[in-house]
Amino acid sequence: MACALDQRRYGDSAKRAEAPATLCAMCHARQFAVCGALAEDKLPDFAALSSHLRFAAGQTISEEGAPADWVFSVVSGVIGLHKALPDGRRQTTGFLFAGDVIGLASRIVNACAAEAITDVQVCRFSRSRFEMYMDDNPELRARLLRMTADELSAAHDQMLLLGRKTARERVASFLLQLAERAAARQMPANPIVLPMRRMAIADYLGLTIETVSRTFTNLARAGVIELVDTSTVRIGSMFALRHAAGGR
């Protein structure tokens, strides 16, 4: 069975274009370089393994259960990972921003589907060649282990949220998380930008769009946040927001 990506690649290229390989490779290499995984002189070598792709918002990047042939790194835009039940219920397991890696949980087949939430640019590696490269560059594997451990820790946080938090706590926690991640990427953290729709938020928080919407309204009425517009939230009181999130 062909990887979903290849269906995209050859199927509907209208909304996707490939940048020159050299440019792409460098941009990706920078992503990793920032984190100190590789020495400067190894970058061109490593970058040559990658190719650069674009996806339009809404496109599927890879499908759950398909062979995990690729590792992706997000260059720009937002990607959502999700799992689904046969009847269509969906659970988003995470949102990925620039610098994040897709496929840390996947070894043989994709643990989750990956979908472009906004228009995105990614760098793509053959998983097998990526692994071979790690054999020769232990620092890269060490870094990947750290990243995977951090994602596992985040997954545990999300399990606490999904298993035990109320709708209000979930939404408040989500806003805090977005603010923190924006800050980590040197982006403004206070008027929080929500790049995803209510449906995507609901799928991430284990709620329905109606409940998400109502909860935003409630938090706004309580003065905790201000709904500037559908995709912009200003934090009224950080203290109140943390309190609403369940005190963590």
Place this chain on the structure above:
Amino acid sequence: MACALDQRRYGDSAKRAEAPATLCAMCHARQFAVCGALAEDKLPDFAALSSHLRFAAGQTISEEGAPADWVFSVVSGVIGLHKALPDGRRQTTGFLFAGDVIGLASRIVNACAAEAITDVQVCRFSRSRFEMYMDDNPELRARLLRMTADELSAAHDQMLLLGRKTARERVASFLLQLAERAAARQMPANPIVLPMRRMAIADYLGLTIETVSRTFTNLARAGVIELVDTSTVRIGSMFALRHAAGGR
């Protein structure tokens, strides 16, 4: 701040005894050897890094948020990992059986608390020495990366369960999981043994003990399972159980 383990170590030794270091070391080495991480001749070397500990059911092995000074490997018994909210609500993030490793998600501080569900034996490593050892033995780090990736994948499955499944689907999924893991350890998979109490199951599935109990009763009345006794479940129909679990 001292690690929780050390409080146990010197605080209430009544229920815990240490086996001789040599015996312990070998037993741990075997755990890893089984998985092919290290060559036979490196085992004594590696094993010397570890010490062997016992904990009685109910004891805390390490606390959430405490410095992640140790890596543990389960030799026998069952361990539960959990996170808690300030008001006491708990979410169990996983159960660990013989051969599993505790602390994959923890880098600086423990992501979860670890509690002995049954009497357990563990092998303990200093995290810093373990990491130094990985620097010299890339195979070990590669294996740890694979294990962490698998745990992340399992965490994603659990997020789907917690966010989207009904009580019946959660309980059925849990029973299937226990059966599969028992089989993986060469244990009988059909009369499923539940080593943990209803409270621990409820904390793992994001439910209450009452709902867990009622759901067991319902599944039994439907003929899907048979409740041999409180801690033993016989699967009546594997097909029906898979169906009840949501078809995955």
Place this chain on the structure above:
DNA sequence: CGAACATTTGACGCGACTCAATAAGCGTGG
């Protein structure tokens, strides 16, 4: 045997879901 604890069962309430209607955004074309 009896106390302490774990589990099951029952009655009831509430928070989140479902279904439905309305409002707001947003591109497209006149």
Place this chain on the structure above:
DNA sequence: CCACGCTTATTGAGTCGCGTCAAATGTTCG
């Protein structure tokens, strides 16, 4: 620029699954 259709978000009314509280039953172990 406004009208139009389409998608998305909000709001409302009613329902239901699971949580809460309480009591009964079973189990363990001194």
